[in-house]
Amino acid sequence: MTDTPFFSIRDYRLNFETFDGTYQVLDGVNLDLARGQSLGIVGETGCGKSVTVRNILGLLPSPPAKVISGEILFEGRDLLRISKSEMQRIRGVEIAMIFQDPMTYLNPVFTIGLQMIDVIMAHQRNKPRSEKRNRRQARDHAIEMLRRVHLPNPDQQINNYPHQLSGGMRQRVLIAMALSGNPKLLVADEPTTALDVTIQAQILDLIAELVEELGLSVILITHDLGVVAKICDRVAVMYAGQVVEYGSIEELYDTPLHPYTQGLLQSIPHPEKMMDELAGIPGFLPNLLNPPVGCRFQDRCEKVMAVCKTSSPVGATVSGSHNVACHLIDHGDGDA
Amino acid sequence: MLEVLDLDVNFATKSGKKGAVTRAVNGVTLTLEKGNSLGLVGESGSGKTTVGRTVLGLNHVSAGKVMFDGERTRDKAGQFKPRFRSRAQMVFQDPHSALNPRMTILRSVSEPLILHTKLRGAKLRQRVCELLEIVGLQQQFLYRYPHELSGGQKQRVCIARAIALNPELLVLDEPTSALDVSVQAQILEFLKSIQKQLDLTYLFISHNLAVVRYVCNKTAVMYLGQIVEQGDTEEVFNNPQHPYTKALLAAVPLPKSGQPRRSTPLQGDIPSPVNLPKGCFFHTRCSEAIAGRCDNKPVQNTTLPDGRQVRCVLFEGDVSQARETAGLVDPV
Ligand SMILES: Nc1ncnc2c1ncn2[C@@H]1O[C@H](COP(=O)(O)OP(=O)(O)OP(=O)(O)O)[C@@H](O)[C@H]1O
């Protein structure tokens, strides 16, 4: 990549310093995202998906979080090191975030409309006078945004309270709020995990539409390998605070190379196929207070070698954009 | 072995208008043969858990009946007969809240045995060890507390408790929904193996269609308290007939490359069971609805030649004839 990448995370290391000691939660995360693309981050509970993205908007309290190294670059700016006021200018306007449980982010005692108008008014602060919206215009903009996310009857719904909406409708409202500042990047942390599969399909379709029609870039976090395959261009598989495999949907799903990715894909029942056996992955995540020397997956890996216990595998490009962090790969004796 | 006939379950609504009722289950008929596993799938609020709880006598019955080996599970006064208690057990979604945090695993698993059998002392302990062995946990877990166990291990303990009294039927309500996929795989494998080993029958409730396909040989699809399609799992998944089953299956994102990014998902939300739609309950969201018919007359169950049951007018005699004549469908 010669010119400035749209978004990238470089060698990101982060600890949580707690009473019990220091948890080494992120250990050298690297990720890239091109403008207008969607990147999925997958992995099991506690692997560090949410922690990886929280600091894109400076949302991790420190302490306990402590950044050890790395940078999060957004159009050339390092989001880990910009000033508070600059972060304020980016938040919601250039980058917006949505989460799993919309109810946590909606205030139950105010109408949808009031909350949206407040968000939109907050975005006006740093705008030149001629572009500033007044409350009346903010309200129109809110209705327009609700219409954009296909909420039925937006001009009436805007007067409703969050509890009067279903889970899927609330998630649409949050997406509408996120879009109201016209961001370039949307970070969505498990946006459909709490929803029924039919409602999930509606929300995924909406996100795909926004990428297609508005040229939005998306980072989508999920533990569902189906969701990523459906709407993302690229995918990063995380394990114990590291990106173990990274590539296009084709690269990763057609030729998974990391033993953890292979194990994950062989663990999920396939809705389209009769299957006789699921492989599963025996064992547990390592304790991040005291992670093992070498590969963090070594205790659960069937293909573990002597070198895996002494040195950490670093990500190596296998072909195209397919990147794998495993000694089977950089030693060239894998079944690749 | 298990028969559910025309089951209705209504709940009085807490808030709202006086006399309003939530019609959670509306005329469910199911049969489950010994050694089979029946998957119950459908959106949230479709009544899956209510059916499961009613089978175990944990809910009242508003109309219809539940039979076990041809015998009604309730007496004339509507009371669940005690002798059926040990024959069917339930495993819940959340293993974290299903276990008492202050009880050791030994005590948790002993509890049903102390309540319902005469086993005590060394014999009791031995039985608990046997049960833990069946669920793949070593003796070292006997004196541990739930917080010292992972989610998957806790679910194994819950299953050990559920099989303690040698039940014939297990009602599994979303048993792996709270677990990671690698752990889910282990629990599903293990459920399949103990089913053979102990000759168990499963009523398996899940909103995860792939999981049902993997575990169950029969599948029933629920929508607003009704079963809209039921039959052999492979038939239902490979060749779904009811418009809702088709929409539900189409909504599942697949873990493979090359899927179309945009799809045409089912529109809108599931209507409220307090205010059921007239006619076919699905007509408000159905892309094949026939105006004047589906939103008007109730729909009957039709049995297709492959034994499958479908509740949709498109399969009712006159409509399906008309559609065949018009070349809209191939005869099934
Ligand atoms: N004890 C109760 N009192 C009142 N209403 C109830 C009760 N139990 C269930 N319901 C209602 O009955 C309907 C069916 O609920 P049920 O829990 O059976 O759905 P489900 O299919 O298991 O859904 P989920 O997938 O969310 O678990 C819902 O509308 C629910 O709110």
Ligand SMILES: Nc1ncnc2c1ncn2[C@@H]1O[C@H](COP(=O)(O)OP(=O)(O)O)[C@@H](O)[C@H]1O
């Ligand atoms: N505020 C916190 N204090 C201490 N540890 C935390 C905190 N937030 C997250 N962690 C730990 O960081 C790791 C990664 O968490 P997270 O990113 O939330 O995982 P997930 O991949 O499920 O989103 C876990 O081990 C978690 O326990």
Ligand code: SF4
């Ligand atoms: S580096 Fe070694 S232990 Fe780690 S995944 Fe590769 S083969 Fe397995």
Ligand code: SF4
């Ligand atoms: S009866 Fe009508 S509305 Fe109901 S599923 Fe069939 S076609 Fe659709």
Ligand SMILES: [Mg+2]
């Ligand atoms: Mg998370």
Ligand SMILES: [Mg+2]
């Ligand atoms: Mg339920």
